[in-house]
Amino acid sequence: MRILGDTNNTSITIIDPSELLRPEPKFAAKPLGAFRDYTVDENDPIKERVRRTYEEMHTYQTVDFVKGKLEKWTKFDHLKCTMREALEKLNELVDESDPDVDIPNIVHAFQTAERIRKDYPDDDWFQLTGLIHDAGKVMAFYDEPQWCVVGDTFVVGCDWGDNIVYRDTSFRNNVDGKNPKYNTKYGMYKPNCGLDKVMISWGHDEYLYRMLVHNKTKLPPQALKMIRYHSFYPWHSGGDYTHLLVPEDEETKKWVLKFNAFDLYTKSAVVPDIENLWPYYEKLIEKYIPGVLEW
Template sequence: MNHKISKPTPTPTPTSQSTSSSDSKLLDRLDDDILKVNQLRGSFKTSPSHSIETELHLESTSETIADENWQIASEYYKNIDTKAFRQYELACDRVRQFYEEQHEKQTVAYNIQARINFKTKTRAKMTVWEGLERLNKLLDDSDPDTELSQIDHALQTAEAIRRDGKPRWFQLVGLIHDLGKLLYFFDSKGQWDVVGDTFPVGCKFSKRIIFPDSFKKNPDFVNPLYNTKYGIYSKHCGLDKVMLSWGHDEYMYHVAKKNSVLPAEALAMIRYHSFYPWHQELAYSYLMDDHDKEMLKAVKAFNTYDLYSKSDQQYNVEELKPYYLELIDEFFPNKIIDF
C-alpha cells in the first residue's frame, strides 16, 4: 500500500487565558472562524450540484424523528457470547502498539489543527460506493475482532440490520459507518488519527478508556487546563460541544451531516459508534445533555450490529451492489461527494 504522509503542520498552542467557561465554546468559535475563511475563498458559492434548495432540504430532513420500531432489540444476538468480542487483554502487539501511539498523540492542539485541515480543503470528489471500494485496501490495526476487509465488515453490518427489517436509513448507516477511514489515504499521520476507540480531549482522560495508562505520555495529561474532570467544558454542556479525538467517526459525521438527508439518530450512530467509553461504560455522563440521552439509545442499538456481526462470512459484493447503490442515492441527493 502506498501511503504518503505529509509533513506535520504547526499546531496552535492554547493560551493561559483559557478558562472552563469560555473554552466550552471552543468548537463554535473555531467553526465561525473557518467559515469566514471559506467564504473569503468563495468555497461556498452555490453550484448546480449543491444549490440553496439542496442545503435547505438537507437541513430540514436531517432533523426528522425516525420511526421508533428500529429500537427493538435483535433476536439474533440475544444469546451471543458478548465476552468473545473486544478482548483487548488478549490482543496482539499490533493492537496494543496502536493504542499506545493514539493515546500519546491525540492532543487538543492536534485536534484543533485536524479540524482546520478538514474545514479548509476537499481531499477527493467521488461517490459513496467509490469510497467504499477505495477503503477496501485498509486493514484496521485497532480492531482485535476481524482480519477481513473494510467492505466485508460494512456489508456484514448492513446485511444484519437489513435481515432484522430495520429502516432503510439504518441499513445505510451499517454500510457507511466506517467510510471515514478514507482519512488514512488523505491527511492521516498513520492510523492513530483514523481508527480506534474515541474519547474527549480537553478534559481528564477516563479510566474507562481502553489501556488508560498509556495516556501518561500525552502532553495534555499534565496540563492543568485539560486534566480536570470538566477541563475546557462545563457540566451537561452537551456532546455536540465536546471535541472528540479526531478520526473516522468525526470525519464521516461531518461529511454525512453536510451531504445526506439521514435523520439525527443516524448521524449520532456515525459520530459515536467508536465512543465505547460512553456508550458501553457510561463514562463522561456529566457532559451529556437531554439530547445526548436520546442519541445514546440509537448508538447502543447500532453497536449491537457493528460489533456482533463480525464473522468470517463474506458476501458477494457484486450481487448486493445494486441494492445498496439505490439506498445510497435515496439518502445522498448528490452522487458526487466532497470528501
C-alpha cells in the same frame, strides 16, 4: 483474491479473508464475551498491533492535535468521489485497532448492513447507515496514520475516562495530562454542557458526520448520531463522562447502542456476496447521499 465487476465494467480486487493472518471462519462460533479483548500478549501479533495503535493514539491525540485535524479535514478538499467509490477504497484497509477481525473494512461494511437489513427490512436509512458508517476511514489513504483514523474515541480537554482501553498506561506521554487547563474532571468544559459541545479525539466518526452534513445528506438525524458516536465506547458502553452530559444525550445513546449491536457482533458472520448486493445499496446511496461528494 477474486475480482468483482461494477456498473462501469471496471473491476475491483477484493481480498479473500482466507488469505489473511486471522481468517474469518475462526470467528464463526465466537462467543459474544470474546469480542473487544484488549488483553496484552506480546506473542500475539494482532494484540500487539492493537496495543501499539492505541498507545500512539493516546500519546498524540491532544486538544491542539484535534483542532488541527478539524481545520485540515473540514475544508473537504481532499477528493471528490461517490459513496460507492469511497467504500471500495476500504477494500484495501484492515483496521489496525480492531482485535476481533483482520479482514478488509468493506467486508465489515456489508456484514453490518446486511444484518441490519435482516432485522429491519423496512428501515432502508438504517441499512445504509450500517454500510457507510466507516467510510470516513478513507483518511488513511491521505497521509493519516491509523491511530488518528480508527479505534475507540474519547474526550480531549479534560481528564481521560476510566473506561478507555489501556487507560492506565497509554497516556503517560500525552502532554495534555500535564496541562492544568485540561487535566481536571471538567477541564475546558462546563458541567453538563452536552455531548455536542465536547471535543472528541479525531477519527473517522467525526469526519464522516461532518462530511455528510457538508454534502447535505438526506439521512435522518438518528443516523448521523450513530455515525458520529459509534466509536465513543467509553461513553456509550463504559458510562464515562456523565458529568458532561445533558438529558438529550441519553436518547442519542439509545440509538448508538442499537447500532452498535450490529457494528460489533456481525464481525463473526459469513462474508456476504458483495457483487450481488451492490445494486440494492446503490439505490439507497442514490436516495440518501447521491452523486459525487466532496471529501
